[in-house]
Amino acid sequence: MLNIETIRKDFPILHQTVNGKPLIYLDNAATSQKPLAVINAIDDYYKRYNSNIHRGAHHLAQIATEEYENARTNVAKHINANSEREINFVRGTTEAINLVASTYGRKNLKAGDEIIISEMEHHSNIVPWQMLCEEKGATLRTIPINEAGEIIYEEYLKLLSEKTKIVSIAYISNALGTEHPVKQLIADAHKVGAVVFIDGAQALPHKLVDVQDLDCDFLGFSGHKVFAGTGIGILYGKEAILEAMPPYMGGGEMIKQVSFKCTTYNNLPYKFEAGTPHIEGGISLGAALTYMQSVGVENIAAYEHELLIYATEKMQQIEGLRIVGTSKHKSSVVSFLVGDIHPYDMGVLLNEQGIAIRTGHHCCQPLMDRFNIEGTCRASFAFYNTKEEIDVLVKAVTKAAMILN
Numbered sequence: 397m398l399n400i401e402t403i404r405k406d407f408p409i410l411h412q413t414v415n416g417k418p419l420i421y422l423d424n425a426a427t428s429q430k431p432l433a434v435i436n437a438i439d440d441y442y443k444r445y446n447s448n449i450h451r452g453a454h455h456l457a458q459i460a461t462e463e464y465e466n467a468r469t470n471v472a473k474h475i476n477a478n479s480e481r482e483i484n485f486v487r488g489t490t491e492a493i494n495l496v497a498s499t500y501g502r503k504n505l506k507a508g509d510e511i512i513i514s515e516m517e518h519h520s521n522i523v524p525w526q527m528l529c530e531e532k533g534a535t536l537r538t539i540p541i542n543e544a545g546e547i548i549y550e551e552y553l554k555l556l557s558e559k560t561k562i563v564s565i566a567y568i569s570n571a572l573g574t575e576h577p578v579k580q581l582i583a584d585a586h587k588v589g590a591v592v593f594i595d596g597a598q599a600l601p602h603k604l605v606d607v608q609d610l611d612c613d614f615l616g617f618s619g620h621k622v623f624a625g626t627g628i629g630i631l632y633g634k635e636a637i638l639e640a641m642p643p644y645m646g647g648g649e650m651i652k653q654v655s656f657k658c659t660t661y662n663n664l665p666y667k668f669e670a671g672t673p674h675i676e677g678g679i680s681l682g683a684a685l686t687y688m689q690s691v692g693v694e695n696i697a698a699y700e701h702e703l704l705i706y707a708t709e710k711m712q713q714i715e716g717l718r719i720v721g722t723s724k725h726k727s728s729v730v731s732f733l734v735g736d737i738h739p740y741d742m743g744v745l746l747n748e749q750g751i752a753i754r755t756g757h758h759c760c761q762p763l764m765d766r767f768n769i770e771g772t773c774r775a776s777f778a779f780y781n782t783k784e785e786i787d788v789l790v791k792a793v794t795k796a797a798m799i800l801n
């Protein structure tokens with residue numbers, strides 16, 4: 397059981413008013429708020445040991461290196477990776493996908509090969525693969541989805557063939573909250589010899605993700621969605637696959653030896669970490685995961701499920717409201733439309749009540765096309781949200797609908 401009142405004290409930003417009303421932050425899928433443990437870790441880094449890492453012999457450099465590498469170890473444990481060598485710091489999910497597309501993809505794909513994604517992907521899990529397909533003469537195939545916002549599994553099985561080289565799919569959809577059966581999906585992709593990239597951007601904030609249990613080849617996620625700072629994220633890859641991949645960016649840190657005749661590359665994970673990294677970002681990610689572990693990721697998942705059920709029931713009672721994305725397997729997102737009201741207008745009126753939601757296509761334009769809509773209103777929850785906040789949301793949506801109709 398979580399003590400939400402105590403938890404909320406850890407998040408200073410939540411205790412403010414917006415337009416004269418207490419802030420109700422329901423835009424957690426876009427970015428989550430930061431606990432004091434994370435804010436203090438960043439503060440501590442700059443006040444006590446700001447220094448470049450992996451290169452200085454001096455005291456500050458040693459502390460910074462140790463803290464950065466401790467964060468990597470924490471990430472490895474958190475997702476049950478085999479070793480720290482499988483944990484690459486990147487800028488976020490977007491960079492993780494681009495890295496794999498431009499290294500693994502460029503090396504291993506040829507004309508006629510196929511990549512499979514779903515119709516429900518975030519643009520960052522579409523465009524890098526389109527770019528790769530264009531370069532290689534490969535084809536991007538999409539798994540269709542049903543009215544509930546679930547992938548049609550039989551159609552996925554039909555798409556798989558010996559031509560399939562990469563399958564890339566979000567664990568949880570940012571726009572609808574649908575949770576896909578990724579373990580099964582990975583096993584089926586492996587049967588045809590494809591590698592699988594799991595976009596974990598919306599999964600890591602809400603549930604335990606065990607890369608060995610899933611047997612995914614790659615996993616990407618963003619620090620800022622798991623209560624850490626922005627500009628930091630993780631690319632996990634199986635060690636043997638990462639070993640065989642060419643580097644992504646060239647520069648300092650990613651090399652063993654440089655000469656004009658021959659340059660050799662560094663060991664994992666540094667091979668993929670050219671240049672001075674986002675040191676305080678990495679440290680903040682370590683602190684954020686420690687914080688989540690102290691709350692208990694399973695407790696978080698159970699509580700957020702309660703919030704989702706509560707919100708779904710209450711919101712369905714609003715006249716004219718329809719929820720977009722009604723899968724039984726969902727996490728922390730309620731996407732909705734009320735009558736013909738434009739999502740942006742709803743967002744503006746909710747903001748007047750101090751409520752932050754996201755409106756629009758949520759970087760999923762093909763998904764919006766599939767449902768023949770321009771966008772939705774999206775309320776997305778974190779474990780610091782409460783049922784009382786949902787009650788206020790329901791009242792505010794009802795009131796806004798009356799004004800806008």
Ligand code: C6P
Pocket residue numbers: 425426427487488489490491518520521566568569570571595597598618754758759
């Ligand atoms: N979704 C949202 O409001 P970056 O920007 O690299 O941290 O994450 C990209 C990304 C990739 N995959 C999924 C499933 C995502 O949800 C996101 C980010 C935010 O839904 C911002 S568009």
